[in-house]
Amino acid sequence: MTDTPRPAPQYGEYATPEEQQEIIRRSGGPQGAVPAGDAQVLPVAVPPPSVASTPAPEAAAAAANPRRRDRFVTIALLAYGLFTVVTTIPQLIDYAAFAELWMRMAGIDADFTAVAEGRAWGTTAAVLFAVGWIVTALLSWRAIVRGRLSWWIALVGAVVSFIVVSICLSVPLMSDPAVIEGVLRSG
16 A cells, blocks of 8 residues: 555445445444454445435425325226226116116117026126225235335226126126117117
8 A cells, every 4th residue: 555545435436344444443433343354344434415415305205205196196096996886886786777778878679688697797797896996906005005106007907897897797688689689680
């Protein structure tokens, strides 16, 4: 080593164990400092942040909570989904009325006759719709807690639930001979 002391390493620079010990010795040392040569990994002194490197309050808030917008969108989607599920379940349970309304809107002049089968499939669809929302909410919450992107879980859950419910609703309609005959007549 030369007689002129080397400047203390800056944050991110590597210091030799000897240089680390010298910095610790000059700064008063941390509690429990290890004498030179007794340890392979030594603590590195971190310089205090300068005033120029202090972020603005807006940047600090954004850095402290980078997923705030994601959480808001996820919760909004889940709230909309809950509203949809709660308002749709009564319609699904009264499947005969749903089928009559669907046929009227589709321009099919027929009467729905598979009432018992429709009630079973409608109740199944209602339960699956509610379970789909619950599973989506749990997966979204889990992603939010872990700090991961979560808005897409609410969208995928809604699409999957909609597909499953649509299949359940179409089974009794497509198996009712009166509906099939009405579709063929109007088409």
